[in-house]
Amino acid sequence: MAGLRALSLDRVSKHYGPARALDDVSLTVAGGEFLTLLGPSGSGKTTLLMSIAGFVAPTGGRILLNGQPIQHLPPERRNFGMVFQGYALFPHLSVARNVAFPLEVRGTPRAEIANKVKEALELVRLGGFADRLPRQLSGGQQQRVALARALVFAPHLLLLDEPLSALDRKLRADMQIELKSFHRQIGLTFIYVTHDQEEALSMSDRVAILREGKVLQLGAPTDLYERPATRFVAEFLGKSNFLSGTVERRSGESFAFRCNGLLFEQQGGESPVGASVLVALRPERLRVVGDGSQPRNQVEGTTAEFSYLGTSFHLLADTAIGRLAVTIPTWRHGASPVVGGKITLGWDPDASIRVEDD
Structure with missing residues (x-):
């Protein structure tokens, strides 16, 4: 996989008329870190993730990858992997073709595609599922296909937008363990969005708690839980x-x-x-x-x-x-x-x- 990349946000804001979806957000994500953006609905966490991905243009501020501004780059030039809440798999394509899609649009040679798809599916323990269609898979298996597709082109970092919210409680708990294991195995920078407090505490190296477009507190899960700075943080995190x-x-x-x-x-x-x-x-x-x-x-x-x-x-x-x-x-x-x-x-x-x- 790609080398470790650090991401910095410098006073990033996003305004929709008088409404401030993001309000001067500044933070740094270390290379190889698992950072979770946690907050209630409307707190700005998904807007922040989509600004990093390039799908939302910030009103102000800078987004830097290894010190280089990238806020002017379109999503396809940022080389970020993305895993969505609803998997976004092509239902008419096989597992292998779904995973191959990012490589095909990049013009990767066919022989190289085959090798990379095989490696990605083995990474997520789906090596024997290449010819199946998404509807023939369980929810957890579909999520792993989406993860393989996001990793197959060696992205600089991985963005995950509430990827486990569609799973039942038991499967969700199992996938939390798997995702953390994948993170340790590949050493890639993960930026994860959730509104689930237990999920954030159990998976993350650090958690950023957002409210009304602002980062209220940023720190390790134990620090946030044991030493919340405000009433909102103490109430929201437990x-x-x-x-x-x-x-x-x-x-x-x-x-x-x-x-x-x-x-x-x-x-x-x-x-x-x-x-x-x-x-x-x-x-x-x-x-x-x-x-x-x-x-x-x-x-x-x-x-x-x-x-x-x-x-x-x-x-x-x-x-x-x-x-x-x-x-x-x-x-x-x-x-x-x-x-x-x-x-x-x-x-x-x-x-x-x-x-x-x-």
Whole structure:
């Protein structure tokens, strides 16, 4: 496959009249990286991918490949592979002819086409399917044909626009593992679009979270999940409880804040005394007091709802600081919580994180 190529976006924007689909987006994708563009519908992620591909002309800014501007080049001159949500296979052509198509339009010699198609199909483990038609394949196999077609001409990088959204849950999970394996095997730069948070977390080297045409936060999945910068990021990338209050005192790297009359300790943050703060607390970071733990922060409440999920309990508790969502591993809590029963929840100062409100 082709050598590693780095891609940079320098203040890329796209306006449709007064609407800003992209608003001064700047980021760099390292050669060989798996970057995912994640966001809700209308956030600009597909517009950004199509701008990189050349199908959308930016209103402003630059797109650079290895430092060379390419925003003026048409799609066919960018040499980028593309995998679409609906596969976009030719139904009347065999698997081999579908994969060969990009080479044929480039005028590649026939003997060379045959060798490259064979290599691409073997890469995606479809070596024995060359003569079949797309309708004779499963959804996962069709997706692998689309991937082989996007890779057969040795693209500079691969763009994937929600390629797994048409698959059922089990097949989708299997294909996530396969795509990550393909990425490691070929070492190509992948830029992937999805609205599925778990998909982004499980597959990516880094994730860019978009909202209203802007990149709100960019980082490794663990960094984004454990240290979200804003309320939106914390809510969109998983579930969170939010506590708002006022800083009452500071001590070194920590501070104490009052929320609905109760005082809680929080590690980290530079908020001065008297400032308003918003703290995000993941459901799995809460514990039930009495199961052997004695966390610094505690609040009493009543179990309002309860679900048994096999490996964990999920419950909602009404407390003096609002309704809190809690996820508890089954092995850590022997008895099932009772709806209407009293419960004390707790967390340590480093279990939550201060975030900016949106």
